[in-house]
Amino acid sequence: MSTTDDHGHIPVLINEVLEQLAPNPSDVIVDCTAGRGGHSVELAKCLDSRGQLILFDLDPENLSYSDARIRSETSLEPICILRSFAAAGRELLERGLKANCVLADLGFASNQIDTPDRGLSLRFDGPLDMRLDPSIPIDAEALVAMSDEKELTDIIRRYGEDPLAGRIARKIIEKRSEAPIRTTAHLARIIRESYGSRARDSRVHPATRTFQALRIAVNDELGALEALLNELDHGARRTTKGQVSWLAPGARLALIGFHSLEDRMIKQRFVEMDRDGLLERRTRKPIGPSDPEIGRNARSRSAKLRCAKVGAQVS
Numbered sequence: 001m002s003t004t005d006d007h008g009h010i011p012v013l014i015n016e017v018l019e020q021l022a023p024n025p026s027d028v029i030v031d032c033t034a035g036r037g038g039h040s041v042e043l044a045k046c047l048d049s050r051g052q053l054i055l056f057d058l059d060p061e062n063l064s065y066s067d068a069r070i071r072s073e074t075s076l077e078p079i080c081i082l083r084s085f086a087a088a089g090r091e092l093l094e095r096g097l098k099a100n101c102v103l104a105d106l107g108f109a110s111n112q113i114d115t116p117d118r119g120l121s122l123r124f125d126g127p128l129d130m131r132l133d134p135s136i137p138i139d140a141e142a143l144v145a146m147s148d149e150k151e152l153t154d155i156i157r158r159y160g161e162d163p164l165a166g167r168i169a170r171k172i173i174e175k176r177s178e179a180p181i182r183t184t185a186h187l188a189r190i191i192r193e194s195y196g197s198r199a200r201d202s203r204v205h206p207a208t209r210t211f212q213a214l215r216i217a218v219n220d221e222l223g224a225l226e227a228l229l230n231e232l233d234h235g236a237r238r239t240t241k242g243q244v245s246w247l248a249p250g251a252r253l254a255l256i257g258f259h260s261l262e263d264r265m266i267k268q269r270f271v272e273m274d275r276d277g278l279l280e281r282r283t284r285k286p287i288g289p290s291d292p293e294i295g296r297n298a299r300s301r302s303a304k305l306r307c308a309k310v311g312a313q314v315s
C-alpha cells in the first residue's frame with residue numbers, strides 16, 4: 001500500500017477540503033501547514049490574479065518545496081512564512097490581509113517521517129531527533145536524557161495515552177544510566193523490554209505510543225494547536241463585532257487532526273465558538289477518509305476533518 005507520491009506526501013481528504021473551503025477566485029487562502037504543497041497547489045488552482053495564498057510551515061525544506069511547486073504548477077506567487085501557524089493571525093494583520101479560507105493539516109508529512117535522519121519513525125534506525133523545526137534547541141535525545149521519571153511518565157501518558165507509561169519511564173531512566181540513548185532503534189528496544197511479555201499481544205509496535213508522545217512534546221504540537229485555536233477565536237470574535245480582524249466575514253475553516261488529542265481540542269473549541277455565535281459548525285461529526293482513499297493512502301486512515309464558517313459581520 002502506498003503512503004507517498006513523487007512529492008513525498010499524498011494530501012489527505014483533498015476533495016472534501018476543496019468542497020468545504022469552496023475558494024472563490026479572489027480569496028485570501030491561508031495554508032497553515034504547507035508541507036509538500038499537496039493541498040495548497042489544488043487551492044491555488046482555484047484562484048486568479050486577485051487571489052492570494054499564504055503558506056506557513058516551520059520546516060524550511062517543506063516550505064520552500066511547496067513554494068517552488070506552486071510557482072511551477074500555477075501562475076501564483078505565494079507568500080511564504082517560515083513560522084509556526086500559532087502566529088497566523090498576527091502575520092496576516094501585519095500584512096493587512098483577511099483570510100477567506102484557513103486550512104491546517106496537522107502533524108508531519110510523509111517525507112519527514114520517511115527520512116531516517118529525522119528520527120521520527122520506528123521503521124528506521126536514526127538519531128533520536130524528531131524536530132519538525134530544525135532550529136529548536138531540544139530534540140528527543142535531549143528530552144529523554146534530561147527529563148526525570150515523573151516528567152517522562154506524564155509525557156508518555158498524556159501525549160501517548162500508553163497505560164504502561166510509568167513502567168516505560170522507569171526503564172528509560174534505568175537504561176540511560178548505563179549508556180546514553182541516542183537512536184530510535186535503541187529507544188524502541190528499551191520500550192519493548194519494558195513491555196515484557198505484553199509486547200507479544202500488542203497490535204502495533206510497543207514503542208508506537210511513546211514515539212508519538214515524544215514527537216508531540218518535542219514540537220509542542222498541542223501548544224501550537226491551542227495557540228491557533230486561540231487566534232481563530234480572537235479573530236472570529238473581532239469579525240463578528242465588525243472590528244479589524246485577520247478573518248473575513250464568512251471565512252471557511254478546515255482543520256485536520258490525526259489523533260484523538262488533536263480532534264478533541266478542535267471539536268471542543270468549535271462547539272464553544274458555535275455556542276458563542278462566532279461560527280457555524282459545518283461538521284457535527286468529523287469527516288474521515290473513504291475506503292478507496294485508505295486503499296490508496298494508508299496514512300489517511302486516522303485523518304479527521306472538522307469544518308466551520310465564521311459568523312457574518314454584525315452591523
Ligand SMILES: C[S@@+](CC[C@H](N)C(=O)[O-])C[C@H]1O[C@@H](n2cnc3c(N)ncnc32)[C@H](O)[C@@H]1O
Binds near residue numbers: 011039
Ligand atoms: C501533514 S503535513 C502537511 C501536508 C500538506 N497538506 C500537503 O498536502 O503536502 C504537516 C506539515 O505541517 C508542518 N507543521 C507542523 N507543525 C507546524 C506548526 N506549528 N506551524 C507550521 N507548520 C507546522 C510540518 O512541518 C509539515 O510540513
